[in-house]
Amino acid sequence: MELKNTLKLDLIELPPEGARLYGEVSFEDLQIEEEPRFFFTKPVSYELRLQPCGGQNVLLLGELQAEINLICDRCGKPGSMKLPADKVCHQYENAYGKYIDLTNDIREDILIVFPQKALCDRNCRGLCPKCGQDLNLEECECGVDAETQGELHNPWQGLDALQLE
Ligand SMILES: [Zn+2]
Ligand SMILES: [Zn+2]
Numbered sequence: 457m458e459l460k461n462t463l464k465l466d467l468i469e470l471p472p473e474g475a476r477l478y479g480e481v482s483f484e485d486l487q488i489e490e491e492p493r494f495f496f497t498k499p500v501s502y503e504l505r506l507q508p509c510g511g512q513n514v515l516l517l518g519e520l521q522a523e524i525n526l527i528c529d530r531c532g533k534p535g536s537m538k539l540p541a542d543k544v545c546h547q548y549e550n551a552y553g554k555y556i557d558l559t560n561d562i563r564e565d566i567l568i569v570f571p572q573k574a575l576c577d578r579n580c581r582g583l584c585p586k587c588g589q590d591l592n593l594e595e596c597e598c599g600v601d602a603e604t605q606g607e608l609h610n611p612w613q614g615l616d617a618l619q620l621e
Contacts, residue, residue, distance in 0.1 A: 457621055463558040467551050470514060474507035477518075477558075486563040493574040495525050500566060504544060504558075506620075512552040518544045520565055528576035535576030539569045599616055 457471055459490035461479035480499035483490075490496060504518030522539045546561045548554075581591035 464563060465556055465558075467514070467554055467556050469552050470506060470508045472508065474514075475502040475506050477506060478502060481559070481562065486559060486566060488563060488566060488570075493527050493529065497525055498523050500562070502544075502562065509547065512550045514548050514551045516544060516546045516548070516558065516561070520544060520562065522566060523569075526574035526576070528580055528582075529574045530580045531576060531592060533576055533590075535574075537571065537575070539566065539571075542566065542569050 457475040459465060459477045461481070463477070463481060465477075480501045483496040484498045484501065488496075499521055500522040502518060502520050504516055507515045507517065509515040520539075520542045523536055524539065525534065525536045527533070528535050542565050544562070545567055546558075548556060577592075581585060583590055584596045584598050586598040587596050591599075
């Protein structure tokens with residue numbers, strides 16, 4: 457038994473080997489909304505298996521893969537990011553004879569691995585707070601490292617940068 461591109465099913469009964477669900481679902485169908493920093497050009501792809509697990513209970517196992525587009529919080533450039541591969545594991549009790557919609561559970565699984573920060577690269581160095589130089593491309597002369605320096609050596613450095621602007 458195989459089901460492609462649908463997360464909704466009328467579950468009569470599962471064969472002992474279970475059912476395979478695979479395909480793609482759009483972020484829109486998952487009701488995950490875009491925001492200014494995050495947007496979506498590719499659907500989430502999934503490879504799942506629905507297995508009988510005693511009585512009329514079934515277990516949903518498998519994996520989701522998704523890539524999102526973003527505007528980097530640090531350097532302001534567009535980029536993309538693969539979400540960490542997410543292991544799906546949900547149980548549905550007394551599921552036989554019922555209409556089951558897996559959309560909500562898949563949605564939550566995606567939200568769990570959704571990043572807090574939009575970064576073009578985990579190591580993106582961002583822009584110099586003084587002159588605006590993209591530090592990924594080239595060092596500037598300011599000697600300000602927004603991430604690691606500053607307060608340790610000179611508590612007023614951050615303030616100076618502000619006053620100069
Ligand atoms: Zn960046
Ligand atoms: Zn600079």
